[in-house]
Amino acid sequence: MPLVCVCSPKGGVGKTTVTANLAYALARSGSKVLVVDFDTQNALRLHFGIPISDNRGFAAQSGTLSDWSQFILKAGPNLFVLPCGEVTEDERLLFEDNLMNEPMFIQRGLSAVLKIPGMVVIADMPPGRNAALKAMQGVADMRIVVLLADTASLSLLPPIEQHKFMNEPLNHKMGEYYVVNQSDMRRTLSRDVTHFFEQRLQGKLLGTIHRDECVPEANASQRAIMDISPVSAAAFDIEHISKKVAVILGLSVGDGAYHHTTSIYGS
Numbered sequence: 001m002p003l004v005c006v007c008s009p010k011g012g013v014g015k016t017t018v019t020a021n022l023a024y025a026l027a028r029s030g031s032k033v034l035v036v037d038f039d040t041q042n043a044l045r046l047h048f049g050i051p052i053s054d055n056r057g058f059a060a061q062s063g064t065l066s067d068w069s070q071f072i073l074k075a076g077p078n079l080f081v082l083p084c085g086e087v088t089e090d091e092r093l094l095f096e097d098n099l100m101n102e103p104m105f106i107q108r109g110l111s112a113v114l115k116i117p118g119m120v121v122i123a124d125m126p127p128g129r130n131a132a133l134k135a136m137q138g139v140a141d142m143r144i145v146v147l148l149a150d151t152a153s154l155s156l157l158p159p160i161e162q163h164k165f166m167n168e169p170l171n172h173k174m175g176e177y178y179v180v181n182q183s184d185m186r187r188t189l190s191r192d193v194t195h196f197f198e199q200r201l202q203g204k205l206l207g208t209i210h211r212d213e214c215v216p217e218a219n220a221s222q223r224a225i226m227d228i229s230p231v232s233a234a235a236f237d238i239e240h241i242s243k244k245v246a247v248i249l250g251l252s253v254g255d256g257a258y259h260h261t262t263s264i265y266g267s
Contacts, residue, residue: 020047025242057085
């Protein structure tokens, strides 16, 4: 059961959008996918059609519950969501304290899910250095860092490569990879930064997602980019990245057709 951690050293890079659409793409190809929100902003759920008034989630009760699976919601064929949920300030502090000081906190919370054969878990991390990212460091099989095609992300690359974003490298499993988001080939700076990332990161770069007006439209409608505009540049980019991720994780890549499941525990 592979666990993928999606993170970024700064906010506003489209990390949650990338997470959600990567999950959609892997589910479309036949993998059973659970996407987990570790960000107390609780925004990931909105990409899967969960009503804004539905504030259920695991974080508020994570200190008293050892199994978070009761909060899992089905978002479509092969696709499941574990929302963070709405939390008070005290609940947020307790949640972060558990992440920092309970070595097996994540493993216990996801224990039932981690035993499901063939399940891919994608965890959406809060931006920057945080308790959730540190706790995930020894658990994740693969880390995906999302950057923008701009000078701010460019300036953050050396600290990331020197492991200053995280105190030390990821565990010795499938390693760390990158996605460059919102690349605009019409603008010289964006184009130059994209080319620099391509040359610098080489095989560690999973792909570039081009700036595309269908992305905010998909976000507003709480649907996948490939459902809103399947022939768009962004949909093609996400599909390309998902296939690379599938190969790294050792997943079988289907023809894009949905494989229906009746529950998270059975096919």
